[in-house]
Amino acid sequence: AQPPSGSAPRRGEERAVRGAAPPARRSAGGSDSRYRDTVLLPHSRFPAQLPGRLQPEAELETQQKCGFSELYSWQRQRKTKQEFCLHDGPPYANGDPHVGHALNKILKDITNRFYMMRGYKVHYMPGWDCHGLPIELKALSEVKGAENLSPMEIRRKAREFAERAIEKQKSAFIRWGVMADWANCYRTFDPKYEANQLRVFYKMYDKGFIYQDYKPVFWSPSAKTALAEAELEYNEQHVSRSVYMKFPLLKSPPKLTSVIDGSSPASALVWTTQPWTVPANQAVCYMPDSAYSIVKCTTTGEHFILAADRVESTAAILDMQFEVMSTCADLVDGSCAHPTIPGRVSPLLPANHVTMAKGTGLVHTAPAHGMEDYSVASHHQLPTDCLVDEGGFFTEAAGPELQNKNVLEEGNEAVIQMLQAAGSLLKEEKYVHSYPYDWRTKKPMIIRASKQWFVNTASVKATAQEVLKKVKVIPTSAVNRMLEMLDRRTFWCISRQRCWGVPIPVFYQKNTGECLINSDTITDVIKIVEQQGTDAWWTLPIEQLLSKEHYRVFCLRYLIIVLLGTSWAHVLEGAEQRADTYLEGKDQLGGWFQSSLLTSVAARKKAPYKTLVVHGFTLGEKGEKMSKSIGNVVDPDVVINGGEDHTKDPPYGADVLRWWVAESNVFTEVLIGPVVLNAARDDINKVRAKYANTCLKSEVYRNRVRYLKM
Known part of the structure; x- marks a missing residue:
């Protein structure tokens, strides 16, 4: 019997599929060719696998069809x-x-x-x-x-x-x-996205979560802008030039007065990995309720103050021999002379951020270049002047020896030389440690005080943590990491000194720098942004951005807002x-x-x-x-x-x-x-082969049904 019409493979189609019998061999005389189309072989148009070069083409055809x-x-x-x-x-x-x-x-x-x-x-x-x-x-x-x-x-x-x-x-x-x-x-x-971002910004500002302040922030000299902590990466092999230096004692802590008789000089012994910050020093901090010793160098006769727990390790590093003269638990009311700036006093102050893991237990404190340093300065009303510009160079206020020098390069060297010339340098050495880098430019960061806009995460993170606990997190271990990150985040710097982004919609009084932002000004700016985009902030005159009664005494500042997550x-x-x-x-x-x-x-x-x-x-x-x-x-x-x-x-x-x-x-x-x-x-080939085999079985079944119906 002849097979049902269409059941045999069509001429010219691909037959070499997994599970199908190969075509019948033609004999030398070719006498069997007339039987080829009468053999009931199963056939599928679905190939078990495609040659690699054909796979992308077949996929594109499938996507289209x-x-x-x-x-x-x-x-x-x-x-x-x-x-x-x-x-x-x-x-x-x-x-x-x-x-x-x-x-x-x-x-x-x-x-x-x-x-x-x-x-x-x-x-x-x-x-x-x-x-x-x-x-x-x-x-x-x-x-x-x-x-x-x-x-x-x-x-x-x-x-x-x-x-x-x-x-x-x-x-x-x-x-x-x-x-x-x-x-x-x-x-x-x-434009609509930018307008919505500004609406969220104003809601947060109106509720008191956004504020402007002068404080130390992570600063990228290579990009000339402030960055948030989430924009940093840490280089574990960064090499700093660390120094051990002397801060000459001006006023002895009362509990050590009897030991220091004034016959030989006494100094607070301080270690830092960032010598370039020394010109900005305003204090020396110690750990409260910890033991501090006054020691005598047996070689020079000098007296040094340092933590009792750090005496042996420090002596070994400095290749000196220390004789402990006395130990006390409080350095209150003591003060030192700045090691390079004549006439400047650096008081001895208690601070909880001081640790005994490294150094001498006494911490050089530069409020413009450290978050903890800034907190100490705020509490004790110390100056927080910054001597470094946006590019990471010392300003004129740093003095002629340092002006225009890069703080991470020749500026650092210049400060070390100044310490040496003043007789304050005891030792310099290379120190390998983890250090923050700008993850975009791959260059080192500094901490630098400047006026920025912040989100006060301290006032919102408690609610955020409670809300997060109700969110399903997969895998569950990730929620603890996020809660820990939230807990460490005390503020979020959202301003950037760049021009590609959404501007901070605030006007500034020309003489005082006082900010102007309210529901009326923000509504007007949002309307303009929805129609023209944020280019308008840079292209329109201020009289078109601000009402007439205000624009003559106010000006713009070209800061952008980095309020991700809106x-x-x-x-x-x-x-x-x-x-x-x-x-x-x-x-x-x-x-x-x-x-x-x-x-x-x-x-x-x-x-x-x-x-x-x-x-x-x-x-x-x-x-x-x-x-x-x-x-x-x-x-x-x-x-x-x-x-x-x-x-x-x-x-x-x-x-x-x-x-x-x-x-x-x-x-x-x-x-x-x-x-x-x-x-x-x-x-994938195994899956395709299995599917191709299923197709073949279906074809065999259909052929059988057709044959039985004849």
């Missing part, structure tokens, strides 16, 4: 009351898509599709963070003579750079199969404006997760999310950090399409990239490399 671009709109039109909202944390629009993006975006897509298959409508609006230093620095690095650009030229360059980066990243996210309405994304430089006010829908899930990397525990919580709690006393999902970082397959110098950087585009040499970098396709995410334990560090990708490809 199956309407991947319409999937998000289709599921939004379904009639269901169940809705799942995943709020997309905006990546920086400052470069090409990388494997960290792939982990994050694909993991979000798997989550969204899971809820969609359970019958939910998914709300997911992709976004990009387009403002701030990451974009501005990258944009300016492409321009010769960038230091001569006007603020508006810088803003234009930065915007153009961000727009190009967004298009690159968006194309990659689409190629990875991420389901979204890609024609409707949010960008932080959109996207909930723009993206989330409904009266609650609350997402079901935020899903980001563990670095956001001190970043976007935390800033979103703080802004939402300060503005409306609730979290913007119900669940936090925290994933790990991507590493090389041996567990090492990815580095171009090591040669282990994995480019997701190369993973999909292959590299120049396909024997070295074969094209795996997006399915392998997605499988890698799906099978990984994302709550730890996620490894990727050739071995991992080959394993993922083998797994």
Whole structure:
């Protein structure tokens, strides 16, 4: 009997599928060719596997034919009351898509599709963070003579750079199969977004959570701006030039007066890893209720005051022999002479931040260059003058020997030489320790007092911590880390000395510097921003930004606001404006997760999310950090399409990239490399082979049914 019509494989189609018999061999005379189409062999159009070079092409064809671009709109039109909202944390629009993006975006897509298959409508609006230093620095690095650009030229360059980066990243996210309405994304430089950010700023200001103050902040000399602690990275191998120095005793503490008879000089012995801060010294601090000794150097006859617990270790470091003359538990009412500035007095003051782990137990205190130092100065009403400018150079106030010298380079050397010339230097040595760096410029930070805008996290963090305890956090261990980070954060510096961003909407009295911001001024500024964007702050005359009765005596200052975490006010829908899930990397525990919580709690006393999902970082397959110098950087585009040499970098396709995410334990560090990708490809081939075999069995069954009906 002849097989049913259409049951035999069509001529010209691919037959070499796993599970199918090979074509019948033609005999030498070709007499068996007439029987070829009568053999009932099962056939499937689904290939068990594709050659690597065909995989990317097949995926693109599938995306087009199956309407991947319409999937998000289709599921939004379904009639269901169940809705799942995943709020997309905006990546920086400052470069090409990388494997960290792939982990994050694909993991979000798997989550969204899971809820969609359970019958939910998914709300997911992709976004990009387009403002701030990451974009501005990258944009300016492409321009010769960038230091001569006007603020508006810088803003234009930065915007153009961000727009190009967004298009690159968006194309990659689409190629990875991420389901979204890609024609409707949010960008932080959109006028409506900027206006909403200013509304949140004013709500927090009106409630007393935002204030202006002069205090030490983390300062990046390489970027010439203040930074928040979350914008730092720590170099564990930083080398400082530490010094042991003498502060000559002017007034002996009463409990040591009988020991120091005045016949030989006495000094407080102080250690610091930042000699450049010595010109700003205003005090020497000691630990209250701790034992301090006065010792005599057996070689020189000099007397030194230092902590009793540090006598032996300090003597060994200085290669001296100390004879302990007396020990007491209080240095109250003592004072010293500044080691390099004649006439300046440095009082001995108690302070709880002093430790005995290193040094001498006596701490050099420069209020302009340390947070704890500033607290001591505030309590005792000491000067907090800063002698360092925005670029990290000593100012004229530091004196002619130091003026215009870089504090981390020749300025540091100059101070050490001054200590040497004054006879105050006992020893200098290299000291390797952890030190904060600007994570964008990769250059060392300093602490520098300046006038900035802050969020008073001390007054909001208790509520934030209580609110956070009601949020589901996956994995649960992450919630403790976030609570600890919140507890350590006493203030949040939100002003930056840059021009690419949303301006702080405050006017300043020309003569006194007094601030003007109220509901009327902010309403007017927000209206202008909604219509023209924040460029208006730089382009419009002040009389168009401020009412006529005020503008003649007020001026603008070009500071930008870094109030990350206000996207909930723009993206989330409904009266609650609350997402079901935020899903980001563990670095956001001190970043976007935390800033979103703080802004939402300060503005409306609730979290913007119900669940936090925290994933790990991507590493090389041996567990090492990815580095171009090591040669282990994995480019997701190369993973999909292959590299120049396909024997070295074969094209795996997006399915392998997605499988890698799906099978990984994302709550730890996620490894990727050739071995991992080959394993993922083998797994996919097994799945495809199994599906192809199922198709073959179905074809056999259909052929049997057709045959029996004849």
